[in-house]
Amino acid sequence: MQENFSLKSYNTFGVDVKAKYFTEAETIEELKNAVNYSKDHGLSVLFLGGGSNILFTKDFNGLAIKLSLKGISEEHLNENEVLVTAKAGENWHEFVMYSLEHNYGGLENLSLIPGNVGTSPMQNIGAYGTEIKDVFVSCMVLDLENLELRIFDLGECRFGYRDSIFKQEGKGRYVILEVTFKLTKKDHHIKTEYGAIKTELENLGITHPTIQDISKAVINIRQSKLPDPKVTGNAGSFFKNPTIPLTQFEGLKQNFENIPGYPNGDSVKVPAGWLIEQCGWKGKQIGNVASHQLQALVIVNATGNATGKEIYDFSTEIISSVKEKFGIDLEREVNII
Template sequence: MSQLIVREAFALSALNTFALPAQAAQYCALSDSSQLPEVLAAQQRSGLALFVLGGGSNLLLTQNLDAFVLHMTTQGKRVLSQQADVVLVEAEAGEAWHPFVLWTLSQGFGGLENLSLIPGTVGAAPVQNIGAYGVEINDRLHSLDAWDCQQEQLVTLNAQDCAFAYRDSCFKREPARWIILRVRFALYPAASTPLALEYGPIRQHLSHLDIAQPTPADVSRAVCAIRAEKLPDPRQLANAGSFFKNPLVPAQQALALLAQYPAMPSYPQADGQTKLAAGWLIEQAGWKGYRDGDAGVHANQALVLVNYGSATGAQMKALAQRIQTDIHERFAVALDIEPIVI
């Protein structure tokens, strides 16, 4: 067991994919979940609020964190059970998400292929209920283990317990309450995986490669190619992926907008609302490729805000607010920020 080290005034610029300058009042990396009681005791002694950090890929730091930052770095992944029609796999919270997806595919399991190349960690994935190309975490999550700071006990939650919604969960609504330790997924043997191919570009990419009967690995490669073409690699250009949620509007409002903008992408939902494409709205408003100093909107994907070098979190937030105001004035649509804003 490694020694537990708590650091003061710890720089977080390398631990958030926006590369924003900020410090944690106290910082501790948890590489062994058995040390959690010791970590919690240190946090209580500090008198600081708890903040759980994963991969830092869904975070906008506009100021220093006056908190005890618990960085989940635990590692480990395993197959728990394998039957003819379902496979149960488990990963520790600190595992990087995309390498974990690739590992499941290499083991011959499907189900997570549409979620390939999403940055972040396994433990952070349920917080945001990450999703892409027709699949969300709640579609594949079996259960997870978490420490409930409110009840001071270890609990096991299933997908229903997590109260998932679009880019939302009980963990996001009560961030100081939960520490996700490990997550389990119900997957499929590759040959019997129900592939989600509704997203047009996936079919187009597979068709271009003359793949008529794709495997989960084929879908993963297609998703990676599509994402790499549109989304900047945070290691090359600092960003937090999709910055705004796709807005949900009443069906009547969507119809009115479609009458004015017939090419506007729209996706009717089961609850009667209609989901709009935030990126399309932002691009139509002329923000794609916009830059103000080192804070900008990506040239290939209007949904992504980028830090070209030395932008601060306050500058990124100010740009986001200008975009929100403009979209509301033009389309009467409210855009919600997807990352957690500090």
């Protein structure tokens, strides 16, 4: 247990805040001990994965527990399917690389997403036409109400767009300890439709892509347009893409004929990055904080000295201008502490 512990290197925004207490849990026993300690001392707890989807706006006056449970195991179901289980503290991208080294398909479009495996169900991480719900089987959690272990299957997780039960009523109650995915061993489902994957494969001269090729293309695209948190502090997309009623979208089309939208029944998903860019935020810097010059949806700690409050206030300004211009409410994707 460490006191007044700096969390600067534990959040990808690089915000310099302190946790009153900090500890690391490598086993379920250590985790239970830490949780019991917090209960005995009346401390609130905060669980930390890779810190890539979190914004600290102030010091954390409780016990921060870094989840460092490690290990990967496999259960072969048949000639084509394998269940792969990874513990919460495994780095997500390294886990994806593990799957590709074994030629297991299903995770390749999710290459290079920062963070840990244990956090992946929290917001049903997704990119390039895939979400973890597509290959998710179950996860084991610790229920903080009774310190018992429990399994959540796919239906119980109630996955949605950047959403799950763990971000809703289960928030603060369940700690995800390990996640099981069902991956393919030979009949891989290659997904090239989304984003610039096809163009990137053409650039690489690949006509019959393998799952490893898809991963390579995704990595190239991500590296070309997203800031590396090791160089410039950020948490990826700061806002979710809003979903609005079709009637509202049609109304907006009258004034903004180029507004992009992805219809789904009687609602339409609108890219938040486009809305923010139209309000003039792309590349704009105020003090230590900026909207990224290549992707307006990403807010960056431009000087490395931004406080969480500055970043939060910057995001509030963006929300106000999008509301004023389009009448659309943006919702933050990043967890605010």
